[in-house]
Amino acid sequence: MKKGRRKRWICSPKTGKRDNKFYVSPNYEIVFFSSEIYRVVNILDFFNAKVELSKVIEDLEKFKIENKHTGTDLNLVFKTFENQMAFIKRQAGDEGFKAHRHALILFTDGAYNMGGSPEPTVARIKNAVYMNHTVENHVGTRDDFLDIYIFAIGSDIFDDDLQPLTVGTGGNHYFRMSKIVELKETFDLIIDESEVVGMCGLHRDYETTEDKESKRKRYPWLAFIVNTGRKGKTCIGSLVSPDFVLTAAHCFTFGDLPADIVVEIEDGLGSKVKTVKSFTLHPLYNITAKVKEGVAEFYDYDLAIIRLEEPVRISEFVRPICIPCTQETSDALNLVGESTCKQQEQVLLKSYREQLGFLTRKHPLVAEKIVHAKLGENRDLCIKKALSAPGITTKNERVAVTDNFLCTGGRVGYRDHIACTGDSGGAVFKNFNQRTIQIGVVSWGTQALCSSTGGLVESNDESRDFHINLFRMIDFLSQNLGDDSQDYTALKFLKNGA
Known part of the structure; x- marks a missing residue:
């Protein structure tokens, strides 16, 4: 997160463990997905001050995969994001929407296998945030108002399908790992330490190796x-x-x-x-x-x-x-x-x-x-x-x-x-x-x-x-x-x- 700027986070973990390492206060949406969407937090509820962190954590811990639909419809996920962003724009107005920064963070165990390619939907999201510049002639003045991160976890991952869906400047936005236990270390690697120098008590709560560096x-x-x-x-x-x-x-x-x-x-x-x-x-x-x-x-x-x-x-x-x-x-x-x-x-x-x-x-x-x-x-x-x-x-x-x-x-x-x-x-x-x-x-x-x-x-x-x-x-x-x-x-x- 860039210092002095407020980003609007919309998270959609299909599978993953929540990480509370950095305390921030954005508006956010959390959904689980397969062939359907299972919403845990609706970003629109923030407009009515209905969201309590303790309730969010409770709902996340109670959520069970069980017999939810199988399959991976990434296009449905991006369309859900697109619709929510459109509502926010109507609520905030064009000028208010310009001040919003958006981060979409997706966790998936493979490529999409239904719903068609998400690329056209991602292009529309980009155009909405870039204020209707087309992808071809976009001059880059609003590049830092949109980030799409994808975390691909597993052994059967199609990089060619997933990597083109990432958006953003200032570092890698596509991360590939074989096991979910690697997720926390990956988050730590992408955090810019210079942005959190004022935060006391931050630490790595795991040790990758038994050496002085990990202990420090x-x-x-x-x-x-x-x-x-x-x-x-x-x-x-x-x-x-x-x-x-x-x-x-x-x-x-x-x-x-x-x-x-x-x-x-x-x-x-x-x-x-x-x-x-x-x-x-x-x-x-x-x-x-x-x-x-x-x-x-x-x-x-x-x-x-x-x-x-x-x-x-x-x-x-x-x-x-x-x-x-x-x-x-x-x-x-x-x-x-x-x-x-x-x-x-x-x-x-x-x-x-x-x-x-x-x-x-x-x-x-x-x-x-x-x-x-x-x-x-x-x-x-x-x-x-x-x-x-x-x-x-x-x-x-x-x-x-x-x-x-x-x-x-x-x-x-x-x-x-x-x-x-x-x-x-x-x-x-x-x-x-x-x-x-x-x-x-x-x-x-x-x-x-x-x-x-x-x-x-x-x-x-x-x-x-x-x-x-x-x-x-x-x-x-x-x-x-x-x-x-x-x-x-x-x-x-x-x-x-x-």
């Missing part, structure tokens, strides 16, 4: 942090904008300088080592604050922000993760209007055992640990295990674990993974419609169950991990990431934080 595409916000100061530490961080990396405050010690901190992000701009301009710890972080209350090391507000000397280049390999209470995250969650932090939290943390993930070092790059945040009454039971941690002598678990923490671990309901040395500072995240939203930061745990740095290790009955809940850190985040008067790309934090 799956977790493009990943950053490795090495503190080379007097108490050297290794941590993980998350890129939250081109200029900033989020991590844990305990990855730093008193006296550390920016020159002591090494941030590694492979963005294709030469060295993966990024120079650190500055770092800021949460002002309320104080590891010795509750020594007299029976907590040897207190990790509340365990949060830090690293500013890079130069912004990283955004690409399919490097892209920021979404963080709470920003407009970018509301867009990722499909929240419309003046959304709030509370609405985001209700979408992301709605279960008493909400599945989340965080990363650990593992060949060839990282592996994902699966955990479940215990909420409500489950949280009360979870945080009691903090009293068994070394260095904690208080009898009140809430002295050590404030409301700023998420609690994971244990084997009740699910057997969670446990955090290892080196996992600190990493994003605790949730995937939502192929967008990744960071909810927490890995902070501390009750037991050291790992034999080495990183690795996939499961929890036992007593082990628990505690993660800083970013929904409780918005003031700090907005002050350091959302100041649009500074010389960095600021995030748009919601005005209504309630």
Whole structure:
């Protein structure tokens, strides 16, 4: 989709799995077809505001091929599109219709075998969009107002029949693949990354090969942090904008300088080592604050922000993760209007055992640990295990674990993974419609169950991990990431934080 331009999408998958990777708000039509048309969404309903995304998804999931008619009448499909476009033109008028851009996307498992050639119908559609220029003398002034894409899936495909039906400029419009599982990768290959640089949390949710490149595409916000100061530490961080990396405050010690901190992000701009301009710890972080209350090391507000000397280049390999209470995250969650932090939290943390993930070092790059945040009454039971941690002598678990923490671990309901040395500072995240939203930061745990740095290790009955809940850190985040008067790309934090 071209930046700043609105296209009208009319989709007609005969077979295929829907892909929600990019959130857009065009009017669209969805039909299944064989020798007849089976309409799921009528584009004309948008004129009466009758279309709800949740209902569309429900109808798609309920649709069954069953004993529908066999055969492939592509001409009928294009005639259906032609009729709908004619109605839109009558509704919008000639001048209004000129502003509409149209994309027809067809998925088929073979060539047409009934209904005659669709080529004359396609020619009429072109003439309608090109404002009655004939194909022969069309001068090209409206080429980018119409795209017809065809995805041919299967082993018995007649390219000579299908390829001439494609229309459009700016790249390939005909795609051939043997299996439907290749469809998602094909979509990713045709997306122009430069057009979606502002979209946080985008990632490839599959791995074509077991190598670093595939891992980076799956977790493009990943950053490795090495503190080379007097108490050297290794941590993980998350890129939250081109200029900033989020991590844990305990990855730093008193006296550390920016020159002591090494941030590694492979963005294709030469060295993966990024120079650190500055770092800021949460002002309320104080590891010795509750020594007299029976907590040897207190990790509340365990949060830090690293500013890079130069912004990283955004690409399919490097892209920021979404963080709470920003407009970018509301867009990722499909929240419309003046959304709030509370609405985001209700979408992301709605279960008493909400599945989340965080990363650990593992060949060839990282592996994902699966955990479940215990909420409500489950949280009360979870945080009691903090009293068994070394260095904690208080009898009140809430002295050590404030409301700023998420609690994971244990084997009740699910057997969670446990955090290892080196996992600190990493994003605790949730995937939502192929967008990744960071909810927490890995902070501390009750037991050291790992034999080495990183690795996939499961929890036992007593082990628990505690993660800083970013929904409780918005003031700090907005002050350091959302100041649009500074010389960095600021995030748009919601005005209504309630």
